[in-house]
């Protein structure tokens with residue numbers, strides 16, 4: 389946990405996202421677990437990241453891969469035990485890595501004790517008031533209370549046997565909580581404390597923009613595509629002003645603990661100005677920059693999102709974060725391997741073949757751009773191996789509830805969640821004991837992408853990430869701070885950071901001659917002397 393300066397760690401941290409189901413399986417059930425992560429901590433330390441974020445590890449019926457939480461202070465037996473989690477946190481700290489957990493406050497599992505009590509207690513009860521139960525519309529109340537849609541497809545309302553309906557912005561097994569209920573607020577603050585007491589360094593807040601619904605529950609009047617966030621600022625259930633009060637309270641909880649405990653908001657909002665509200669003084673410290681993730685792979689789009697993000701965040705004194713991939717979006721090697729690079733994935737109806745070499749080349753350049761920008765960054769497990777999206781998982785093996793809820797029109801997010809290849813040349817590629825059937829199938833062709841195959845190969849994605857992260861630690865110019873743009877031909881991004889650092893990214897289609905420099909620190913692909921080829925990035929010492 390070495391600090392380059394006295395600024396808090398979260399202002400410049402590189403945080404590695406561990407999708408626990410798919411990271412490493414210690415016990416051979418085909419699903420990753422806590423002991424699997426523990427066994428791979430040396431790999432993470434050597435990669436050069438600062439912290440890990442672990443996706444939900446709580447007891448769960450696993451309808452939404454753990455984002456349906458039945459008990460916020462337990463550990464699912466599939467993943468381990470609370471004692472094992474404590475040992476993991478201590479081990480991670482021993483390796484100099486901080487630990488961030490995923491908290492899911494928008495909804496619980498339908499197997500949470502609160503929801504079971506609500507079902508048993510009936511209409512009008514205090515138990516039901518923890519959720520959003522309403523009578524239906526129309527004669528007999530047979531129509532849902534309003535037109536809200538589930539993010540995963542279908543209506544956001546499900547009717548229970550006594551005739552009432554409950555709200556679920558995601559799967560029907562994920563009933564939304566009522567955040568106007570004081571007990572709900574109080575209990576979540578206790579959950580934060582439970583894990584802070586066990587040494588965790590922070591939380592990623594799932595669906596941070598969803599907790600408060602407009603009181604009258606008016607129709608939304610829109611039907612977004614599955615998983616697509618709204619672009620509106622006045623939506624009846626996304627990004628309501630009331631969420632900020634909750635996070636100001638959470639900040640007070642975190643501030644009662646020593647050691648710079650921090651939050652990162654998962655908030656899909658209409659732009660940098662709205663995002664900045666989550667990280668204004670007294671509120672959360674950081675938020676994911678999804679506008680960056682969704683930006684097209686072209687110089688103008690990237691420049692626009694970098695500038696607008698830095699500007700909006702500077703106004704509130706918060707650091708930027710940069711992210712290219714996570715467990716909800718198409719892996720960026722694949723996004724960048726097609727013509728239409730904007731958004732969180734190719735349109736469902738894309739028939740354009742994938743150019744994997746192109747996507748990989750761009751992903752290499754993208755890594756150097758991201759890690760050179762001011763602030764912190766996220767690395768999603770497997771991106772350091774250059775894993776592509778797995779687009780041909782057989783339909784009968786798909787697990788994401790999106791597949792069923794969308795009426796089989798959207799395959800969902802399984803393709804970015806396939807278990808990691810660690811070693812060897814056949815599945816399970818060291819993910820678990822030999823012979824184990826992984827919960828999602830791994831492509832037979834992944835042997836060359838395994839961590840073992842790439843280690844020591846100077847041209848591999850893994851060694852590029854290792855080199856970049858090493859430099860990022862060593863160079864005082866990188867991490868938190870500011871950047872200065874330099875004049876460059878159209879399609880070339882050229883900026884400097886002090887002291888003595890320049891990053892150039894050539895997306896112009898023409899060769900670009902590098903400015904004067906003392907040294908080439910790192911390049912995403914071969915240079916031709918001082919000429920930077922298309923789709924290539926370089927770090928220079930000046």
Ligand code: TEU
Nearest residue numbers: 452455539558595615616617618656716
């Ligand atoms: O994701 C929230 C989610 O589905 C966003 O991708 C969506 O675009 C947004 O909410 C729309 O405004 C989180 C988790 O990352 C995901 O894995 C879960 O399935 C989901 O919440 C439900 O917990």
